[in-house]
Amino acid sequence: GENVEQHPSTLSVQEGDSAVIKCTYSDSASNYFPWYKQELGKRPQLIIDIRSNVGEKKDQRIAVTLNKTAKHFSLHITETQPEDSAVYFCAARLGYSTLTFGKGTMLLVSP
């Protein structure tokens, strides 16, 4: 099966700084990579995703990059705001199958 490693486990930044969270996956056949944000006490919500035929995708302050050769993908958040504080999960899908999640990154944005 697939194995997803996520780093760092915690990340503290000042408001306005950029934040980068990195994930690696084990199986080169994985083809879909979503990112979820979970605010305290709430459900995980999909914030951005990328398919294996695309190298980068942006949505306002959020971007995801994929390096298939190195088998890693990253979430980039620019101009961070306090409301970006949450736990972020990356995931990878092998074939048509289920998602395998990373262990999560707690992002703290200080005003």
Added chain:
Amino acid sequence: DVKVTQSSRYLVKRTGEKVFLECVQDMDHENMFWYRQDPGLGLRLIYFSYDVKMKEKGDIPEGYSVSREKKERFSLILESASTNQTSMYLCASSRSDLTGANYGYTFGSGTRLTVV
């Protein structure tokens, strides 16, 4: 807006009890999933289902079973609850495209189960 509803937000059960966690989705999604979430361990897949009356084991199925009698409802059953099953349980659903690939899970709000 897709909704995935879990019947209980908090549950406290005794060791050895049979526990039912219910999940209902209202968007006609084919796929439904049960995950448990523990600090430092992320989300781990317990069971999933691609169709009515169909079920597949995930990564940690021991001590659990599931039921999917209707497309919109997916139940997780703890046959004999134990203290190591104290956790947050998250249900999710997703659609499949024409190739059968599934995307974009929608999660429920979770059930925090405490077994004493």
